[in-house]
Amino acid sequence: MPTTLKAKFDTRREAEMTVERLVQEQHIERTDIFITTDGPANSVGSETAGADTEGQDPSPASRDDAALEDKIVVSVDIADEAKAAKVKAAFAEFDASDIAQG
Template sequence: MAANVTGLFETRRDAEMAVERLVQEHGVDRSLILIAPAGDANSAGEQTAGADSDAAAPSTGERSDAKLTGPIEVSVDIQDDATASTIRDAFAEFGAHDGGRG
């Protein structure tokens, strides 16, 4: 049964980690995965992480230029229920909220 599994992530880093887990450890075809802002505005998530965080910046000042206008949505087109379960588990591992589909 074809379906779409979607998760919403607070940071771009968490979204990318979930995708890498799916591709590298579970063999999900990367072309079936879409990463995009959940809303109409460009966004790096809802919280700073990675290069947007203070620890990653070479200066000691807090960064204020990250586009934190909403969550990052990751969606995966799948063909079977077993894969859907694997995807949901990987999403949960990296803190995804249910995207309301699949």
């Protein structure tokens, strides 16, 4: 029976890593995966990560203009119960919170 799985991520990087894991290793179509913000504001997550953090020299310093407004939500439309378990595992691997089905 088709269902939608959703999870919230603190950083854009965690959300993107999850999507790549689902597409590349679980062969879930990108058209079945959706990324949104948890609230109405444009957001890169609730914590800095990736390009928003300071790198080693000669990289620039940390940015302070990242839109840290709310968490990132990844939802996946799935019909296969076995794949649903793998989606949940990928969510957990990249520190998702509020994992929900339905």
